[in-house]
Amino acid sequence: MKKIGLLFLILTLVTCSSSNESSEVVETTTTTEAKIPDNGNEATTTTSNSESEEIVDSYTYDKEKMSPFTGLELSPEIWLKRPRRVIAFKVDNNLNARPQSGLQEADTVMEILVEGGMTRFLAFYMDKASTYVGPIRSARPTDPNLVRPYGGILVVSGATAGLIPAIRDLGVPVLEEVSAPTMFRIANRKAPHNLYADTELVREYIDARGFLFNQDVNPLYDFGNDQSNWVTGANRVTVKYSDFTTVIWKMDNDQYSRFIVDGYSPEEEAVAHNFITRDGYSDILQIPTVVVIQGPLYNDEVTTLPSVLTVGIGPVTIFHDGEYIEGTWRRNDITEPFEFLDNNQEKIQVPPSKQWIHILPLNGEIIWSEN
Numbered sequence: 001m002k003k004i005g006l007l008f009l010i011l012t013l014v015t016c017s018s019s020n021e022s023s024e025v026v027e028t029t030t031t032t033e034a035k036i037p038d039n040g041n042e043a044t045t046t047t048s049n050s051e052s053e054e055i056v057d058s059y060t061y062d063k064e065k066m067s068p069f070t071g072l073e074l075s076p077e078i079w080l081k082r083p084r085r086v087i088a089f090k091v092d093n094n095l096n097a098r099p100q101s102g103l104q105e106a107d108t109v110m111e112i113l114v115e116g117g118m119t120r121f122l123a124f125y126m127d128k129a130s131t132y133v134g135p136i137r138s139a140r141p142t143d144p145n146l147v148r149p150y151g152g153i154l155v156v157s158g159a160t161a162g163l164i165p166a167i168r169d170l171g172v173p174v175l176e177e178v179s180a181p182t183m184f185r186i187a188n189r190k191a192p193h194n195l196y197a198d199t200e201l202v203r204e205y206i207d208a209r210g211f212l213f214n215q216d217v218n219p220l221y222d223f224g225n226d227q228s229n230w231v232t233g234a235n236r237v238t239v240k241y242s243d244f245t246t247v248i249w250k251m252d253n254d255q256y257s258r259f260i261v262d263g264y265s266p267e268e269e270a271v272a273h274n275f276i277t278r279d280g281y282s283d284i285l286q287i288p289t290v291v292v293i294q295g296p297l298y299n300d301e302v303t304t305l306p307s308v309l310t311v312g313i314g315p316v317t318i319f320h321d322g323e324y325i326e327g328t329w330r331r332n333d334i335t336e337p338f339e340f341l342d343n344n345q346e347k348i349q350v351p352p353s354k355q356w357i358h359i360l361p362l363n364g365e366i367i368w369s370e371n
Helices: 002-022 143-150 163-169 199-208
Strands: 031-038 041-048 087-091 108-113 119-125 153-155 183-185 195-197 236-240 245-252 255-262 274-276 282-284 289-295 297-299 306-308 312-320 323-331 339-342 355-361 365-369
Touching: 087 143, 087 199, 108 143, 108 306, 119 143, 143 153, 143 163, 195 199, 236 289, 306 355
Parallel strands: 087 153, 108 355, 289 355
Antiparallel strands: 031 041, 087 119, 108 119, 183 195, 236 245, 236 365, 245 255, 274 282, 289 312, 297 306, 312 323, 323 339
16 A cells, blocks of 8 residues: 555656646747848848847849949849840930930930030940830030940940041940931931930841940949938939029939929920830839039030040039938049049948939039928
8 A cells, every 4th residue: 555655656746747847938039031122132131039130231243143234133034145235325305305215224324414505315225125215316525435434335326527536536336327227217206306226226236247345344333232321301303404404303202203494495394304115105204313423514625515524533422212422433544433432531332223323514503402
């Protein structure tokens, strides 16, 4: 009987011990990883139950898989088609040329002062394509200085006497007007505002004729996501080239929408600056990032046309998502891309996105405000 009681006591103690072990709480830390897109790039955010912290991977430009004109990663079906030529189309901005076509499809757009206080555009295509770019107009002296760093081919309708040979002497191939279907005149616009082109047919044309091919394309400037010294208060940006051309950018969600005040127009107020596609669809031009590069104004020796100096040093202002950074651009030669430094002489990292670059004379005006 005593043995039975002893066995019962032992069994009871073992059961209690097992019950206590199973009721113990073991603290664990759970880690989860989420991929958060940032302007087309991926950043890894790590959080834990015990402590919340965020770790953002630094941006690294990959020339094989990223666009040198936006800093964004490209889909495999795009970058696997490389190497691709850089082609820069000179696009008209006369009152009779609006709405233009192809600017919304370009990799990047540069806007440059020409005579009469007007502007024209350089629409750069490398990885993007369009069947309808135009109206294409004649070259100007500032063009080769902006195309040369990227090994691009300048596509124009022509130029003032002596300018095309001077551009080629600077190492920039030039394609002037050729026959349809590569380049074509449309019936509903009057000359000289009616020359258009298909980017891929232009590529085929220049491939067949053995134009210089530069496969090593440098980025426009340093791209990155780590810039910390942005200043708020730039939801509206006004860029005044002259009494005849003023551009206004207004924040609309995460994009700047473009408006224009044209001194040659009977309209006294800013009007929406639209694009139009080949099938007739039209909408306002928009861009995530606006860059304003300022340089001295001079008259070109060959043509006496007004030009903006883009070699040396000068002020730069960058606008993105309603914020801005002021600094300085540097460039020692036309073969080099731009370098941007902030007021502390630290490199500026421009957010990866499509860029609209104003080449503005020093006597031009930039005004920005919260509203």
